[in-house]
Amino acid sequence: MVLAQLGGSISRALAQMSNATVIDEKVLNDCLNEISRALLQADVQFKMVRDMQANIKRIVNLEALAAGTNKRRIMQQAVFTELCNMLDPGKPSFTPKKGKPSVVMFVGLQGSGKTTTCSKYAYYHQKKGFKPALVCADTFRAGAFDQLKQNATKAKIPFYGSYMESDPVKIAVEGVERFKKENCDLIIVDTSGRHKQEAALFEEMRQVSEATKPDLVIFVMDSSIGQAAFDQAQAFKQSVSVGAVIITKMDGHAKGGGALSAVAATKSPVIFIGTGEHIDDFEVFDVKPFVSRLLGMGDWSGFMDKIHEVIPTDQQPDLLQKLSEGSFSLRLMYEQFQNLLKMGPIGQGLALN
Numbered sequence: 001m002v003l004a005q006l007g008g009s010i011s012r013a014l015a016q017m018s019n020a021t022v023i024d025e026k027v028l029n030d031c032l033n034e035i036s037r038a039l040l041q042a043d044v045q046f047k048m049v050r051d052m053q054a055n056i057k058r059i060v061n062l063e064a065l066a067a068g069t070n071k072r073r074i075m076q077q078a079v080f081t082e083l084c085n086m087l088d089p090g091k092p093s094f095t096p097k098k099g100k101p102s103v104v105m106f107v108g109l110q111g112s113g114k115t116t117t118c119s120k121y122a123y124y125h126q127k128k129g130f131k132p133a134l135v136c137a138d139t140f141r142a143g144a145f146d147q148l149k150q151n152a153t154k155a156k157i158p159f160y161g162s163y164m165e166s167d168p169v170k171i172a173v174e175g176v177e178r179f180k181k182e183n184c185d186l187i188i189v190d191t192s193g194r195h196k197q198e199a200a201l202f203e204e205m206r207q208v209s210e211a212t213k214p215d216l217v218i219f220v221m222d223s224s225i226g227q228a229a230f231d232q233a234q235a236f237k238q239s240v241s242v243g244a245v246i247i248t249k250m251d252g253h254a255k256g257g258g259a260l261s262a263v264a265a266t267k268s269p270v271i272f273i274g275t276g277e278h279i280d281d282f283e284v285f286d287v288k289p290f291v292s293r294l295l296g297m298g299d300w301s302g303f304m305d306k307i308h309e310v311i312p313t314d315q316q317p318d319l320l321q322k323l324s325e326g327s328f329s330l331r332l333m334y335e336q337f338q339n340l341l342k343m344g345p346i347g348q349g350l351a352l353n
């Protein structure tokens with residue numbers, strides 16, 4: 001993933017700054033320019049980079065910082081906060097609830113990975129105990145229904161579509177009604193791929209949305225889209241009420257900066273990323289751990305999860321009790337060392353270097 005290169009470039013710029021004997025305006029500007037260049041190379045939109053630069057300058061006010069403060073840390077923290085802000089629109093997306101019927105509609109450009117992602121999304125929720133169903137309202141691409149049918153059959157997920165009907169609105173409505181009757185609690189509607197210049201197809205997408213009244217519209221975006229991301233995402237947002245973004249093909253050679261632009265254009269969070277063609281190549285997206293790893297700062301929340309994973313929950317109160325009583329024996333210490341060893345290299349979890 002080329003985003004890792006972006007992280008590397010930003011970390012190097014920060015390291016260079018901390019090598020300087022005195023951190024003055026020039027050193028700070030050089031560092032910021034270096035970071036901006038890295039972001040632009042990763043296809044982040046120019047305006048976003050410029051805004052970020054201005055925000056960091058406001059936070060890292062050199063004159064106001066007392067001598068002796070760790071300016072590199074403050075700068076790193078400011079870059080971290082700004083990247084998180086870029087990726088976090090400040091409002092969570094709709095999340096489906098088990099047992100309560102929800103309709104989720106997928107939209108995006110041709111070939112962005114909608115059909116594949118619909119199946120991944122259904123499969124992810126099925127594993128969590130949902131009763132999902134797939135509706136193929138893509139009447140544009142000849143193989144779309146077969147592809148959805150194949151994925152759905154493999155994952156044992158009910159599906160609906162037609163080889164004869166050419167009206168996507170009709171199919172979408174019929175499918176949603178059928179699966180509501182069958183008590184499915186997550187009805188996923190796949191739509192045709194379209195481009196912002198195709199006004200008729202955009203109108204059709206608006207009609208599917210109006211007829212099915214989705215609780216959530218997910219904009220699926222290929223991570224390699226580059227600088228076009230902002231305009232395309234905005235066009236979709238203007239036609240239907242996009243509430244979340246899924247970035248696909250993060251396993252490829254894409255620069256990935258378009259993800260930041262899509263969030264800005266749709267004011268919606270990235271909720272998952274696609275990391276391969278397989279049905280379970282799908283990861284929940286969390287902003288802070290993602291940016292932490294990007295900047296080589298490690299992932300503390302992931303680290304804490306790992307600790308909870310290796311020290312069985314039923315042992316945790318007992319361990320705390322013994323520690324508070326001061327009866328921490330050699331045997332207990334040995335057991336805890338064994339648990340620590342199970343975590344693997346600590347540097348791996350924390351991305352120490």
Ligand SMILES: Nc1nc2c(ncn2[C@@H]2O[C@H](COP(=O)(O)OP(=O)(O)OP(=O)(O)O)[C@@H](O)[C@H]2O)c(=O)[nH]1
Nearest residue numbers: 110111112113114115116193248249274275276277
């Ligand atoms: N490597 C990789 N390939 C993916 C990922 N997601 C989808 N693909 C592939 O991308 C191609 C296009 O995916 P589809 O799901 O057919 O795309 P679509 O958006 O439904 O296509 P249209 O209906 O024509 O708009 C397929 O070959 C998928 O296997 C991913 O996360 N990683």
